Amino acid sequence: MSGRRKFLQQLGATAIMASASSLRGIAADDYTEHRLLLAENKISSTDRIRVACIGMGIMGMRNVKTILQIPGVEFVAACDLYKGRLERSKELFGNTIFITQDYHEILLRKDIDAVIVATSDQWHDQISIDAMKAGKAVYCEKPVVHQLNQGWAVIETQRKTGAVLQVGSQRVSSIAYAKAKELYQAGEIGELNCIEASFDRHTAMGAWQYTIPTDANENRIAWKKYLRGNTTTPFDENRFFRWRNYKEYGTGVAGDLFVHLLSGIHFLTNAKGPSRIFATGALSYWKDGRNVPDVMTSVMEYAATNEHTAFQVLLKVNLASGAEKTEAGKVKFYGTEGVIDFGWNDFVIRRNRFAKAPGYGGWDTFDTYTEEEQKKIKNRYHQRYSAEDQKMQQLPDLSFSAPDGYDDRLDHFINFFNSVRNSLPVVEDASFGFRAAAPCLACNESYFQKKEIRWDAEQMKLI
Numbered sequence: 001m002s003g004r005r006k007f008l009q010q011l012g013a014t015a016i017m018a019s020a021s022s023l024r025g026i027a028a029d030d031y032t033e034h035r036l037l038l039a040e041n042k043i044s045s046t047d048r049i050r051v052a053c054i055g056m057g058i059m060g061m062r063n064v065k066t067i068l069q070i071p072g073v074e075f076v077a078a079c080d081l082y083k084g085r086l087e088r089s090k091e092l093f094g095n096t097i098f099i100t101q102d103y104h105e106i107l108l109r110k111d112i113d114a115v116i117v118a119t120s121d122q123w124h125d126q127i128s129i130d131a132m133k134a135g136k137a138v139y140c141e142k143p144v145v146h147q148l149n150q151g152w153a154v155i156e157t158q159r160k161t162g163a164v165l166q167v168g169s170q171r172v173s174s175i176a177y178a179k180a181k182e183l184y185q186a187g188e189i190g191e192l193n194c195i196e197a198s199f200d201r202h203t204a205m206g207a208w209q210y211t212i213p214t215d216a217n218e219n220r221i222a223w224k225k226y227l228r229g230n231t232t233t234p235f236d237e238n239r240f241f242r243w244r245n246y247k248e249y250g251t252g253v254a255g256d257l258f259v260h261l262l263s264g265i266h267f268l269t270n271a272k273g274p275s276r277i278f279a280t281g282a283l284s285y286w287k288d289g290r291n292v293p294d295v296m297t298s299v300m301e302y303a304a305t306n307e308h309t310a311f312q313v314l315l316k317v318n319l320a321s322g323a324e325k326t327e328a329g330k331v332k333f334y335g336t337e338g339v340i341d342f343g344w345n346d347f348v349i350r351r352n353r354f355a356k357a358p359g360y361g362g363w364d365t366f367d368t369y370t371e372e373e374q375k376k377i378k379n380r381y382h383q384r385y386s387a388e389d390q391k392m393q394q395l396p397d398l399s400f401s402a403p404d405g406y407d408d409r410l411d412h413f414i415n416f417f418n419s420v421r422n423s424l425p426v427v428e429d430a431s432f433g434f435r436a437a438a439p440c441l442a443c444n445e446s447y448f449q450k451k452e453i454r455w456d457a458e459q460m461k462l463i
Helices: 002-013 020-040 058-067 083-093 103-108 121-133 148-161 175-185 237-241 252-269 371-384 408-422 430-449
Strands: 049-054 073-079 098-100 114-117 137-141 165-168 192-200 276-282 295-302 311-318 326-335 338-342 346-353 393-401 453-456
Touching (some): 049 058, 049 103, 058 083, 058 137, 073 083, 073 103, 114 121, 121 137, 175 252, 175 393, 192 252, 252 326, 430 453
Parallel strands (some): 049 073, 049 114, 137 165, 192 311
Antiparallel strands (some): 192 326, 295 311
16 A cells, blocks of 8 residues: 555665664654555445455454454454354454354355455465465465475465465564664675574463363364364364364464564565474473473574575574563574664664774683793784774664554555455465475474474475
């Protein structure tokens, strides 16, 4: 939309200030103008986009509330396997919306233009494929696939049908990541060599101990439709409402949280993925019947390409992290001349450039030599290096913070509906989504098989 383009152009033209508060004020003013332009955008009745959401859990509900802020978008149908969520959908969004426990009924409706897929992970690929074949635009929550061998089917379906499919990792649309990418590409941290990223939590909700309703039973839940594969599994309310804790339905901390981190990393660096992946972990605290770890660390090796230098990525999740609670995640890009330190929609760049002179003395072999040899070394050193050459160059910090109330998920949906309405490329297609998800799913493979995984990032396949 023109408002968003103007907003990003203004951000790009604005000089980053050493003072975060100065830039924050400018960004806030531009963002307010952007939202005013968005609200005033007139949409004809024939240009409205009618949307259904498949999966009305946490993300589904929040996604629907987000899209209703966008002019020209109408929420018309909800699908969920638990009847209580369908009843809640009518409470929140009106009695006129169509509700069903069978997603196929959504896809058969000719009056639905786009679907949001916000189910448990094991259904992402199949519902997305069926929706694209039915002529629907698809917004699918990450990780878009449940198993590594499912990625190419989604990619090929998008290519063959020409359908709009955008994966829901919103950092790709964040104004903070857009600005950081601009500064990274301008060389503000030199050559990238290492990235550290983590999602540490210390709450029961953060560890997916979600509230279970009192009417959790097979009369209210279409349990057989939930299962994919082994349909003889007996009903289990935990496996339905806390599906993230089970590898049969979710993708663990790697597929759920590492994906957010890699999406931002790939967007900023233009990387396609790592070549080697190793992960280890443990079920340390939340021994509640789950069969995925609550602590996981991973090392990923990115080989040098035309887009970036070689670098390492160190990922960590800890769902029982003591006093530390970093729901937004921590991400640091280390370069030869500085570091980008991210929050969620903010960052600070700290720049330290090596002195030209290596120095001598201190923790050095210099003092182990004779006095005569030390004098010779000093004389040679000061002849070669000026006083300026001996100084570490510390430049002022560069800071950016999105304005209060900024929601990168809203911008991600704005991008999606702009693609739907104007037949434009999406910001995160099936290939991008799979390139971010696959290394994370490979972390699970590495953890359970206790081995290193080799990945062809260009061809998107195991080696």
